[in-house]
Amino acid sequence: MNKTKEASEVALSVKGVSKDFILPHEKKSSIKSAIVGAFRSHDRSVDVQHALSGIDFEVKKGEFFGVLGRNGSGKSTLLKIMAEIYQPTEGTVSHRGKLVPFIELGVGFNPELTGRENVYLNGALLGFSRKEIDARYDEIVEFAELENFMEQKMKNYSSGMQVRLAFSVATRAEADILLIDEVLAVGDASFQRKCYDYFKSLKKQKKTIIFVSHDMSAVREFCDRAVLIDKSKVVASGATETIANKYTQLFLDSIKEEDGSDSNNRWGDGRALYSDISLAKPLITEKDKALQFDVTFEAKRDLESIIAGSSLTTATGYEYCGTNTDHQNLVIKDIKKGEKVTLKWSYPNIFSNGRHYVNLSLHGHSGADVADWWTDAMHFDVRKKEQSPFVVTPDIDIKLERQKSR
């Protein structure tokens, strides 16, 4: 008794799903290659791409469930299998209730038809009969704000108008389970907002929603639970927060793997060169007070004076803070050839999550006579609990004062 009740709460279940794509080196879409291929069938080389292997998870009724994964992780294939567009090579997907996939808005829209005709066509693909659309038509048009354009051909619509109309039809879909692809939320900021508002309203209505995305912040905002997919497998599943942290880690690990040495990131006349650099801690969390690193440079000849500097750059290349000895009123004068100078740097921990790079410089007063200019000399990673969209996250204090009206 108890068991059946439990089972009825599962809205969608994915059991042992694997998907292989067979990629022939040459696609057999002509007779000649088919015949040639048939004769060489024994040594015909095909690549089997394992897009997914052994995927297992269950989505409960009324859950907002996230499927998180990087590009190429197989999450889109999984989405298409859940939507029954692709057949799994192994395993099964089953669901209870009406499932409507939103892999793209406005499926079936034809530019040669009018807005009105397209509403009926798109609606039919989503399972609406003429009568059902008739009943919702005014609502759809009003929501899309296209009252004066419905009798015009869709080819005369702007892309924004098309998306609005498509979205308007989509929001009328009465499904028990919605499969939503992240690409839905494309377009301008106001449209994205509208999309996310719609997601929120779905969440309030206790619909079962499966949201596929590589955008961690969106998953974090909406999902109750999630699975993390990487390299065709489920890496983790559970509460959104855990999954999101795993995802960040995955992302950082992958950057580490790709790390190579660049040769074009260092230049200068070489009259003084950095010889020793060391980072106190390569990973910064909220527990650390500061980022500390020591650098040592050696004068290759007698120098009257030199200015040493450093700056920090985000992974996207935005140089967000830095300074040099001159600005800090530190004077490095009369250096003999072969002399080594060590600088101990300390930056307060204002860093946002992600990878950061340290750039080092040695130059004269004019700024143009560079001795050693070294971009991306070192890097460090930041992993904090607090997610911030800003480049820096210094401690910010808010004091609240309220005065009652007299």
Next chain:
Amino acid sequence: MLGYAKTKYRYSAILLRELVVTDFKLRYQNSVLGYLWSLLRPLFLFVILYVVFVNFLKVGNNVPHWPVGLLLGIVLWNFFIEVSNTGIRAVVERGDVIRKINFPKYVIILASSVSALINLLINLVVIAIFMAINHVPLMATLLLSPFLILELFIFSLGIACLLSALYVKLRDIAYIWEILAQGLFYASAVIYPVTLVLDRSPRVAEALLFNPVAQIIQDTRYAAVSHSMPTLYSISGSVMVASIPVFIAVILFACGAWYFKRQSPYFAEEV
């Protein structure tokens, strides 16, 4: 379970209707005469063939109401070729939708066939007028013609299913079919009366009529235009032999539908 089947076919029905309506709207868009073209096309083809074969080559002079038979043949043949030619590319042309949403794929083929069927029915009205002008007597056998059209519909649908599913895998099919259809046109007794063949060899005439299209055209001529039109039954005198083309049509339909159903889950990947 029953409820599931109901919703399943409900979706197909909704989709079928919408696709047929769309097809009609799009077909003669931006043309002045619009839908009239679907009547004018076979009529003009008829005029050409009539001038060349009847007036010039003197074919079918001894066959009563041959011009009506000729037009009927052209209209039926056009239906067959319309279903197969639009059907063959239909799945691939809808590839964009297939990759985005799951729906019963047979609806695609059914929709293009139903569009062609409506077209055929309109053309049959023209033939009826033509028959009246030509003083073709009204015969009881006329009642058989809906069954013959049903047979033609099933046969064409089977061919379209088979070709469209093959076309997804192998694009050469379109060219192969073009050539085959050209040959089939001459083998289907569209532009010449069967008597022409029968006079030389009854065996060849029989073999010719094993082709379901030829059999349907000839039987319809017999049923609607004149009982002097030879049919497979009148030549062979055997019900068994006469039902061979019907079996061929049904078997081809079954094969086409089976292959289409088997392949359709993979259309989204292959298209």
